Amino acid sequence: MDDDRALAGELATAAGRLLLDIRANSGLAGKELGDAGDQRSNELLIRRLAEERPDDAVLSEESADDKSRLSAARVWIVDPVDGTREYGKGDRADWAVHVALWSSADGGGLIAGAVALPALGVTYVDDPGPVPPTTGLASSPKGDRPRVVVSSSRPPAFSQPVADAIGGEVLSMGSAGAKAMAVVRGEADAYVHSGGQYEWDSAAPVAVAQAKGLWCGRIDGSPLVYNRDDTYLPDLVICRPELTEQIIAVTAAG
Template sequence: MPATELDLLIAAARAAGEVACRYTGPEARVWDKPGGAGPVTEADLAVNEVLFEHLRGARPDYGWLSEESADTPERLSRERVFIVDPIDGTRSFIDGTRTWAHALAVVERGEVVAGVVYLPMRDMMYAAAAGQGATLNGDRLGVSDAAVLDGSSMLAAKPNFDARHWRAGRPPAMDRGFRPSLAYRLALVAEGRFDAMMTLRGAWEWDIAAGDLILREAGAVTSDREGRPLRFNNPMPKLDGVLAANPAVHSALLEALAPGAAI
């Protein structure tokens, strides 16, 4: 059994990658989830099974929250909980591209204590443990040193830039980028390749938990869209948006955003 929580998550992520890469995205069987919740493939389900066996097999007393498992209140009574997204970026997987990830986290009393975002097709393992820093394939990560929003680079979907979301009636001048995997977007900010990321719509915990710790261990500030710290293993596992950047840009982003309903 791996000695630490992070060792366990890394080993599980690599096992998940081996399973997922046996499938060809465009040829994998696909179903639509009820209620317009998006697609799921046979690869998502196979990865979810191997993660459950690997993680709960090692820590049977931990709770379990996964995008591809039926949720139950049982996890709320557990001190520690696994929060996982078997394949984050399923549409990217279906399209046959490489920009999808496995996102795995251990949460203790609402806070992430270990997290991994792994892109097997790119051989990129982002990892962090509380108080130990964040790494990419073993190399230390750090956020950018951008000081202002104007001219910064932002990972966000286009609707986040609608004028109604900004106090000035228009967004600051930022270079916008996008990646289909939300977990990967978080990791890219931790790596310093982008200055910030935001999503003003509700965000499921399994998309965010691993990246939250990786970001904070890389020197970022993370919050919901109103600036509140992110907490996990909630009865409804959905966050009120996510903002992430270095302290200066995060503060500037909060000042620039208008209060109001999420997308």
């Protein structure tokens, strides 16, 4: 698994460097930049996985879904650019590259994952090592109150009730990976989401967050399940373990 973890980190980092080069040198902006980044990052990840793990299946946001993955022993779940809109703006740091590995062993689960934050020059992998509190994703320094990060484009209706339940405040941010890593990095205490996500949005962030000791699950408290026929996985909670009960009491009620 260490080799898989190292490969996940290497691929996420390499894709991130490519994306930075495209953003700096292509002359593109907005949707055109986002589309170019998605395509070329996906090409890199698919090519490298074919070279490095030819017997494994791949599920990518930017490739056709080959259903043979459902009977595969190992499936890489990748998002070549998570937060394409933020990436396309050129001056945003809240976008990411996701690379995760799912295995059918022991009933199925994530066994490796990496999230690159290319604009910050850092990649997080699913090792248990501590992460020193840092800044760079949030628009303002974190105060004493707990902070709940939510989607800037699709904030859930329970955003403020969750913040109220833990005596905190709400902060909007792009990219599921960036929001999850804001919790990993200590810039936030919880990330809650409802609606509009797929397996590639959360697989790598969840692998990393779980390894760092955070609680990850669905808004009703049930586990997150990957490599399903239907890749839609609409909701997610990632939080400090001691906040789980208070948060799920709100999110499970709708």
